[in-house]
Amino acid sequence: MSDKTITFTIDEVEVKARPGQTIMEAADEAAIYIPRLCSLKGLSPFGACRVCTVLVNGRPQSSCTQPAAPGIVVENASERLHDIRQDIVEMLFVEGNHFCMFCEKSGNCELQAMGYRLGMMEPKYPRLWPRRELDASHPDIFIDRDRCILCARCIRASREQDGKHILGFLGRGPHKRVTPDSSDGLVQTDAAVADAAVAACPVGSLMRKRVGFGIPIGQRKYDHRPIGSDIESGAEVPDERK
Amino acid sequence: MDETLKKAVEEICQARGNDAGAMMDIVRQVQARFRGVSEEAIDLIAAQCHVPRVDVAGVVSFYAFLSTASKGQVVIRLCDDVIDRMYGAVAIAEAFSHELGIEMGQTTPDGKITLEWAPCMGLSDQAPAALVNDVPVTHLSTDKARHLIQSLRRYMDPSRLVERLGDGNNAHELVGAMVMNNVRKVGPVIFAPLGPGEAMKKALAMSPAEVIRDVKTARLRGRGGAGFPTGIKWEFTRAAAGSKKYVLCNADEGEPGTFKDRVILTEQPDLLAEGMAIAGYAIGADEGILYLRAEYAYLRRFLEQVLQRRREAGLLGKDVCGKKGFNFDIRIQMGAGAYICGEETSLISSCEGTRGDPKNRPPFPAQKGYRGCPTVVNNVETFCCAARVLEKGAGWFAQLGSPGSAGTKLLSISGDCLRPGVYEVEFGIKLTEVLRMAGGQEAQAVVVGGPSGQIVSAADFERPICYDHLATGGSLMIFGPQRDVLEIVEHFLDFFIEESCGYCTPCRVGNVLMKERVARIRSGKGELADLGYLERLGQTIKTASRCGLGQTSPNPMLSTLRKFRSAYDSRLVQQAGPFQSAFDIQAALAQAKEVQGRASVLFSGERHHR
Numbered sequence: 001m002s003d004k005t006i007t008f009t010i011d012e013v014e015v016k017a018r019p020g021q022t023i024m025e026a027a028d029e030a031a032i033y034i035p036r037l038c039s040l041k042g043l044s045p046f047g048a049c050r051v052c053t054v055l056v057n058g059r060p061q062s063s064c065t066q067p068a069a070p071g072i073v074v075e076n077a078s079e080r081l082h083d084i085r086q087d088i089v090e091m092l093f094v095e096g097n098h099f100c101m102f103c104e105k106s107g108n109c110e111l112q113a114m115g116y117r118l119g120m121m122e123p124k125y126p127r128l129w130p131r132r133e134l135d136a137s138h139p140d141i142f143i144d145r146d147r148c149i150l151c152a153r154c155i156r157a158s159r160e161q162d163g164k165h166i167l168g169f170l171g172r173g174p175h176k177r178v179t180p181d182s183s184d185g186l187v188q189t190d191a192a193v194a195d196a197a198v199a200a201c202p203v204g205s206l207m208r209k210r211v212g213f214g215i216p217i218g219q220r221k222y223d224h225r226p227i228g229s230d231i232e233s234g235a236e237v238p239d240e241r242k
Numbered sequence: 243m244d245e246t247l248k249k250a251v252e253e254i255c256q257a258r259g260n261d262a263g264a265m266m267d268i269v270r271q272v273q274a275r276f277r278g279v280s281e282e283a284i285d286l287i288a289a290q291c292h293v294p295r296v297d298v299a300g301v302v303s304f305y306a307f308l309s310t311a312s313k314g315q316v317v318i319r320l321c322d323d324v325i326d327r328m329y330g331a332v333a334i335a336e337a338f339s340h341e342l343g344i345e346m347g348q349t350t351p352d353g354k355i356t357l358e359w360a361p362c363m364g365l366s367d368q369a370p371a372a373l374v375n376d377v378p379v380t381h382l383s384t385d386k387a388r389h390l391i392q393s394l395r396r397y398m399d400p401s402r403l404v405e406r407l408g409d410g411n412n413a414h415e416l417v418g419a420m421v422m423n424n425v426r427k428v429g430p431v432i433f434a435p436l437g438p439g440e441a442m443k444k445a446l447a448m449s450p451a452e453v454i455r456d457v458k459t460a461r462l463r464g465r466g467g468a469g470f471p472t473g474i475k476w477e478f479t480r481a482a483a484g485s486k487k488y489v490l491c492n493a494d495e496g497e498p499g500t501f502k503d504r505v506i507l508t509e510q511p512d513l514l515a516e517g518m519a520i521a522g523y524a525i526g527a528d529e530g531i532l533y534l535r536a537e538y539a540y541l542r543r544f545l546e547q548v549l550q551r552r553r554e555a556g557l558l559g560k561d562v563c564g565k566k567g568f569n570f571d572i573r574i575q576m577g578a579g580a581y582i583c584g585e586e587t588s589l590i591s592s593c594e595g596t597r598g599d600p601k602n603r604p605p606f607p608a609q610k611g612y613r614g615c616p617t618v619v620n621n622v623e624t625f626c627c628a629a630r631v632l633e634k635g636a637g638w639f640a641q642l643g644s645p646g647s648a649g650t651k652l653l654s655i656s657g658d659c660l661r662p663g664v665y666e667v668e669f670g671i672k673l674t675e676v677l678r679m680a681g682g683q684e685a686q687a688v689v690v691g692g693p694s695g696q697i698v699s700a701a702d703f704e705r706p707i708c709y710d711h712l713a714t715g716g717s718l719m720i721f722g723p724q725r726d727v728l729e730i731v732e733h734f735l736d737f738f739i740e741e742s743c744g745y746c747t748p749c750r751v752g753n754v755l756m757k758e759r760v761a762r763i764r765s766g767k768g769e770l771a772d773l774g775y776l777e778r779l780g781q782t783i784k785t786a787s788r789c790g791l792g793q794t795s796p797n798p799m800l801s802t803l804r805k806f807r808s809a810y811d812s813r814l815v816q817q818a819g820p821f822q823s824a825f826d827i828q829a830a831l832a833q834a835k836e837v838q839g840r841a842s843v844l845f846s847g848e849r850h851h852r
Binding site for chain 2: 045046048049050053062065066067083084088091094095124126149150165167168170171172175176180181183
């Protein structure tokens with residue numbers, strides 16, 4: 001590394017970063033896993049899920065958006081942050097309608113895998129049971145908003161990687177939802193089944209039709225190794241897409 | 243395709259150069275003209291401005307004053323603030339509903355009148371209040387509500403609802419509002435008179451670096467609530483790379499219980515304009531934007547005239563005050579109803595014509611703000627203070643107030659007190675003294691800094707109002723002994739739920755969860771474990787939220803858990819053992835019972851009591 005290399009610590013381990021890298025990017029290269037949901041390699045940082053919250057010199061920051069800086073002291077794997085992350089993941093579970101036992105994404109779902117990794121049992125919060133609309137208008141893709149966690153990965157992937165804009169956000173607060181770029185369903189957009197946007201969905205919300213339950217139990221992505229283990233093994237910088 | 247709509251939308255967009263950056267103006271105009279921004283209009287705007295239609299739809303769905311559905315010719319927005327509720331807003335809502343034959347949130351079948359709730363509109367000292375289109379109507383009663391509807395039915399003219407004009411410039415022909423300033427205490431910084439250009443001329447005789455030095459020496463800190471040192475903010479922005487820079491004035495005064503900026507805009511707009519121009523000179527900007535909340539639209543024509551008068555006097559425009567090469571002008575950007583836009587990066591998003599989502603920081607606005615350029619965002623009152631610093635001197639300003647908090651502060655006082663209104667006090671004044679001035683000595687609780695501040699009890703009344711003790715952006719709501727503290731907390735949570743932008747998880751979901759549990763405790767079904775649950779939930783939301791809204795929304799709950807513990811404790815279910823006594827098995831089984839047509843064998847009432 002050049003003399004511009006930034007040195008800082010994560011949980012007292014020295015980590016190096018290049019100028020312009022975020023804390024999360026530097027951590028990934030150092031085989032330190034910071035849990036995350038809305039972050040996806042190759043997409044612009046978004047900072048919405050807040051699962052990747054770390055303490056930077058004692059101040060909470062989302063590590064996916066916070067630049068690495070010389071000498072900062074980052075706290076990541078502490079009990080306090082574990083509890084906060086678990087709380088956030090539980091919030092996402094109760095906010096939507098998630099039924100892992102019969103979801104096609106089960107075993108490949110990042111939300112479910114994060115729940116397991118963080119030791120979540122039954123959410124401590126009451127389920128909010130929202131009524132959300134399904135968009136099955138497109139011949140090859142459906143949007144099941146019950147399972148959406150509003151991470152905007154589809155929205156960003158469509159714009160930044162597919163060169164399209166098939167989706168966006170509507171409403172605010174608890175009424176915020178993903179909506180297609182048409183007044184009449186996803187079918188009226190140029191969404192295609194091979195879009196990066198479809199592959200970017202971490203949960204069972206933006207899904208290909210007619211391929212559900214295609215992978216047998218035991219061979220699914222998170223059946224044997226927890227989410228983040230690829231980073232921790234130093235094997236690769238993550239790309240959660242298949 | 244509706245040809246009238248098509249033509250009008252095209253004209254509106256073209257008048258703005260088909261610039262998506264002017265989206266707020268475009269959608270506001272379409273809304274005003276057609277009472278809504280229909281799906282068809284959204285398509286037309288998107289095509290005209292070359293942006294995805296979902297982005298236009300996203301903007302329309304974000305702001306409370308915009309809608310896809312067509313609203314009535316007249317929209318009545320009744321203020322839903324906690325103070326207004328204390329003063330009978332619910333009864334007034336019923337009177338409106340009864341008179342119109344519709345519920346809140348509905349439009350009369352003839353499409354003439356829409357009735358809605360709206361968050362605090364900056365009139366808490368003359369509650370209950372409503373906006374009828376742009377016209378503020380204050381001190382409502384059920385009788386007045388009925389008369390109001392009768393007048394509207396007959397004339398459909400909101401301006402006829404102004405029975406008598408308010409004081410000061412409220413009576414100005416371009417304002418014509420029944421709003422009262424209620425200035426109860428005049429101080430030396432904000433409400434002292436100022437000759438035209440007096441502060442600016444002194445500033446322009448100095449170098450920009452000297453101006454910044456003076457603002458720093460005066461120890462001026464931001465008046466919006468966060469209290470960041472103004473001089474340092476200006477210095478960062480001046481030092482930031484880029485030839486184009488902006489000065490943004492945050493007049494999106496949305497914190498419930500705050501209305502002092504409304505009074506400044508009404509009475510001291512020149513002082514504000516001087517402060518903005520001085521900031522422009524200091525940082526090297528030639529453009530200032532006054533972001534005016536939609537609720538204050540009735541002040542717009544007046545403010546436009548003030549700016550025009552200043553242009554004509556050479557106090558804005560080219561070579562301001564005769565200073566060669568210093569050009570500075572101010573334009574007004576209207577908001578459209580979103581509390582979050584008072585957050586400085588949301589305000590920038592809104593000015594850029596997008597949803598009012600906060601931005602990721604860094605970069606900070608001083609580095610990359612409006613349209614990617616270095617930008618100073620300050621509160622209305624902060625600019626006024628800065629102007630006065632330059633006029634009267636940094637030393638003069640710094641000796642006012644307390645050591646850590648120089649100068650004066652405008653307080654907007656409302657609630658259970660004899661003299662609600664605006665008070666300019668020196669920092670360091672004790673809360674008891676403020677309560678005495680306002681005639682609110684009976685207070686059980688005072689909300690300092692609005693819902694995002696803290697709720698304090700008598701134990702804190704001897705503490706001073708300043709950045710290091712009882713910090714406030716201006717809101718001070720007084721609650722007498724008859725008020726239910728938990729009701730206030732629950733109300734504030736409803737407010738935050740509605741006003742959260744929904745971007746980040748902890749704020750979007752957490753506020754809903756906090757409200758559920760506080761409501762449960764209020765209804766007498768809470769248990770001891772709920773207090774620990776709320777404490778942890780509140781801390782998670784505070785720690786993990788992305789912007790100031792979520793970082794402060796748990797404050798009312800957390801501060802009352804400490805200071806008004808008995809309000810919670812006294813409502814808890816008395817538990818005999820460790821089991822969940824708040825769990826009502828019969829209620830949980832009710833639906834199954836109805837479907838099956840029989841009671842549960844295991845949990846039938848008799849068995850339970852045997």
